Amino acid sequence: MTRLGIVGAGQLGRMMALAAAPLGIRTVLLDPGAEACGRFFGEHLMAGFDDLDAMGQLAAAVDVATFEFENIPPASVACLAEHIPVWPPAGALATARDRWAEKSLFRELDIPLPPVARIDSQADLDAAVGDIGLPAVLKTRTLGYDGKGQAVLRSTEDVAGAWAGLGSVPCVLEGFVDFDDELSCIGVRSSAGELRFYDLVLNEHQAGILYRSTPQPHHPLQPAAEQYAGQVMDQLGYVGVMAFEFFRQGDQLLANEIAPRVHNSGHWTIEGARTSQFENHVRAVCGLPLGDTETRESVQMLNVYGGRPDVKRLLSVPGVSWHDYDKTPRPGRKIGHVTVQASEAAVLSRRVQQAESCLRNDRGQ
Amino acid sequence: MTRLGIVGAGQLGRMMALAAAPLGIRTVLLDPGAEACGRFFGEHLMAGFDDLDAMGQLAAAVDVATFEFENIPPASVACLAEHIPVWPPAGALATARDRWAEKSLFRELDIPLPPVARIDSQADLDAAVGDIGLPAVLKTRTLGYDGKGQAVLRSTEDVAGAWAGLGSVPCVLEGFVDFDDELSCIGVRSSAGELRFYDLVLNEHQAGILYRSTPQPHHPLQPAAEQYAGQVMDQLGYVGVMAFEFFRQGDQLLANEIAPRVHNSGHWTIEGARTSQFENHVRAVCGLPLGDTETRESVQMLNVYGGRPDVKRLLSVPGVSWHDYDKTPRPGRKIGHVTVQASEAAVLSRRVQQAESCLRNDRGQ
Incomplete structure (x- = not known):
């Protein structure tokens, strides 16, 4: 019988564990939350997502591992992948975690996408606003989620200091899309x-x-x-x-x-x-x-x-x-x-x- | 949130617990088997079906109880029902457990059924064979399951001693049905x-x-x-x-x-x-x-x-x-x-x- 490790025991981990059950696949769910809602439907390994010892324990307990979210520390993914197959692959997580890597992949594959620029400084931002125009959205390259780590730039005043406002971290600027x-x-x-x-x-x-x-x-x-x-x-x-x-x-x-x-x-x-x-x-x-x-x-x-x-x-x-x-x-x-x-x-x-x-x-x- | 007690953690208890999960209903499954296959999907209360202390524990842990099978000792059902609602009701379990009570209910409700007679002695059996004819099936009134506790009577030789053969317990004789x-x-x-x-x-x-x-x-x-x-x-x-x-x-x-x-x-x-x-x-x-x-x-x-x-x-x-x-x-x-x-x-x-x-x-x- 296959044993499946799931990193994250929120509702997605919970619904994965419930779907695994009829296939006879037992699950071990790693999650730091004592109250994580997936804990009832598999073995709950209570540990942080950056806990490499726990990743080793998880790898020893299962045949294959997966994730309910993409923002797992890369070192944790690597630790799991040393011992067991890990799907989706680390490269897919890395690409999805990083907006610039993601957009670059779309470009490489000729998939149409809205205007976008890589922003590593306020000067990059000023130049990109010149190219893309306003309004536009400045987003941190990593760890964005449900509107956090973003700034909508509507006027020239919004542009000044916007990069510092998001912590002077690597960003992308995305053109506003007037979508249907x-x-x-x-x-x-x-x-x-x-x-x-x-x-x-x-x-x-x-x-x-x-x-x-x-x-x-x-x-x-x-x-x-x-x-x-x-x-x-x-x-x-x-x-x-x-x-x-x-x-x-x-x-x-x-x-x-x-x-x-x-x-x-x-x-x-x-x-x-x-x-x-x-x-x-x-x-x-x-x-x-x-x-x-x-x-x-x-x-x-x-x-x-x-x-x-x-x-x-x-x-x-x-x-x-x-x-x-x-x-x-x-x-x-x-x-x-x-x-x-x-x-x-x-x-x-x-x-x-x-x-x-x-x-x-x-x-x- | 409702908590549901399930007596029995075989595949039926397991599939009930899996169906309860999306409704946000947590389950406690009482079963003596350390390996009972429903144990992964709820709290497992490991105890015998005749363990009245455990029934009290179960009643204290849940809001309502049900069963995955009908052959629960009546005292256990009664113990649960003293504290919490128990469905299906004890009377339904009692009727389904006892072939004669079941057939009597069908008769009372004018539901057509094959010929049947209550057998409490070899004399009852001899008389019933006279009425119903052969072949016929002698079955214990209780605890029959998947062909156990039954004797097929094809000839007069089969009839002699058949009641003793099933342990001289209360039985029913059912006429053979030539069904489609x-x-x-x-x-x-x-x-x-x-x-x-x-x-x-x-x-x-x-x-x-x-x-x-x-x-x-x-x-x-x-x-x-x-x-x-x-x-x-x-x-x-x-x-x-x-x-x-x-x-x-x-x-x-x-x-x-x-x-x-x-x-x-x-x-x-x-x-x-x-x-x-x-x-x-x-x-x-x-x-x-x-x-x-x-x-x-x-x-x-x-x-x-x-x-x-x-x-x-x-x-x-x-x-x-x-x-x-x-x-x-x-x-x-x-x-x-x-x-x-x-x-x-x-x-x-x-x-x-x-x-x-x-x-x-x-x-x-």
């Missing part, structure tokens, strides 16, 4: 190099964080998205699930970023596809063949922030599944998600409205 | 009395044990099965999932037996219905509304006995899901099941053939 919508492509690559993709997902944000994901069967940009995501995964020697986030401008996709892991915009696959992104990730990293990725019927996912919904009322709406991450609610904290299904779009939309009326989202500040 | 096939109806009743049913399931046995279950959408006997199962659940004040096994003779159903729990013939619902029998059982016993029971597409379930299949080959068949119970294989031991899905029946049948070629079933003796 945001789409993500969830793909999976097996250890044999086989590629499969779920339907493109339309993502809607509220206050900068993902609120709603709706798969879009037969989207005209599906082939382009698959081509770009496939190129990136092939280039990185990728194994596992990867999310590729795009901006859509008319009939063109512009690369935004990749996430080298299962992704919030793929949670609908638990009910909405024959094989969920979590099961396909586990299958891939454990060397098993991939499963079907077709969308089964009309489906939408809603994130739940801050407070638990009225679960009795929510579950009385037909077609609703509730995923409680078993986290202590607090304002702005993502504590679960809802999947709504229906056999046709009009019915789905009614059900989604009913489901939303049961949520008491508090997204915090 | 065996169907089961999986129903669920909520604490509010709402009833839902999955499609009737055609069950095929090999060497007396269940091998294949195939749901039968639009079966002409669906209304009759729902009526009988609903009557039984209403009469028992039932909460949770119940399986009702029938013999079909032409266009008539004859009651065989009820199982007051999630049932092997309902495992296909994990992928094949929007809400699995496990989730609906957990929803019901935790006082939540029931979920959709419609069959999503063509689906079939195969039990796996004795040895692990060639999992890589199995999972390369489209539409296949593998459920490994994480049990040490030995001849005759049920160690997992396979679900096969397809959008149409002809494709399903090809995929099932491919899947079966990957199984190395060893059903033992």
Whole structure:
């Protein structure tokens, strides 16, 4: 029986462990949190993500390891990889962690992307603003997450001192994109190099964080998205699930970023596809063949922030599944998600409205 | 958050705990087995099913309790029920445990059933054989399971001493039924009395044990099965999932037996219905509304006995899901099941053939 190590025991680790169970794959989850919500569904190795001794222990306890997030210290990934296969590969984590490396990869593969420049000084910034224009967004190259480590530059005054404002660390400047919508492509690559993709997902944000994901069967940009995501995964020697986030401008996709892991915009696959992104990730990293990725019927996912919904009322709406991450609610904290299904779009939309009326989202500040 | 106690941590307890997780319901599983396969997905309370102290501990740790099997000592059920709600109710377990009580309930509700007689002595048996004729099956009233505690009586010689042969315990004599096939109806009743049913399931046995279950959408006997199962659940004040096994003779159903729990013939619902029998059982016993029971597409379930299949080959068949119970294989031991899905029946049948070629079933003796 394969044993799978998962670095991180938040909701993504939790859902991976739950997907591994029916395959008979036992999990060991490394996470510093005594209350980490994935701890119930595998052995919990309580240790910091920079604890190399613990990485050695994890490597000794499992056959293969994976991650629920990309910001693992490279030394920890290297320590694991000395002993056991680690998927996705260290190079993919490194690329996704570093916005400049990521954009450079897109360029190298001729994947269209918004204007971008590498910024290592205020002089770089001033020059880049001249090229790209304003408004633009200055972002730290690493450790950006949900709007942190970013500064929106709207006027010349915003530009002055902006690089120092983000700590004088390596940055990128990204041109503002006047996009029509945001789409993500969830793909999976097996250890044999086989590629499969779920339907493109339309993502809607509220206050900068993902609120709603709706798969879009037969989207005209599906082939382009698959081509770009496939190129990136092939280039990185990728194994596992990867999310590729795009901006859509008319009939063109512009690369935004990749996430080298299962992704919030793929949670609908638990009910909405024959094989969920979590099961396909586990299958891939454990060397098993991939499963079907077709969308089964009309489906939408809603994130739940801050407070638990009225679960009795929510579950009385037909077609609703509730995923409680078993986290202590607090304002702005993502504590679960809802999947709504229906056999046709009009019915789905009614059900989604009913489901939303049961949520008491508090997204915090 | 609700905490659910489950008595028994075999594969049924395991799949209940896995279904409870997304609902944010934590489980405590009571089972004497140090290796019980459900132990990974909840707190494991290692104790015997007759350990009343442990039942008290379980009751103190959870809000509501349920069972993965019906042969729990009544004193243990009573001990739990003194402190917390226990579903299905003790009366349902008692009825299902005792073949005579079960058949008497069917008669009381005018549900057709094969000829049957209560046997408390060899004289009762001799008289009943006169009424019912041979062949017939003598069964102990309690603790029968998968063909144990039974004697097939074909000739007058078989009848002599047959009652003593089963230990001179209370028995029933059942007339042989020349049936066309065996169907089961999986129903669920909520604490509010709402009833839902999955499609009737055609069950095929090999060497007396269940091998294949195939749901039968639009079966002409669906209304009759729902009526009988609903009557039984209403009469028992039932909460949770119940399986009702029938013999079909032409266009008539004859009651065989009820199982007051999630049932092997309902495992296909994990992928094949929007809400699995496990989730609906957990929803019901935790006082939540029931979920959709419609069959999503063509689906079939195969039990796996004795040895692990060639999992890589199995999972390369489209539409296949593998459920490994994480049990040490030995001849005759049920160690997992396979679900096969397809959008149409002809494709399903090809995929099932491919899947079966990957199984190395060893059903033992």
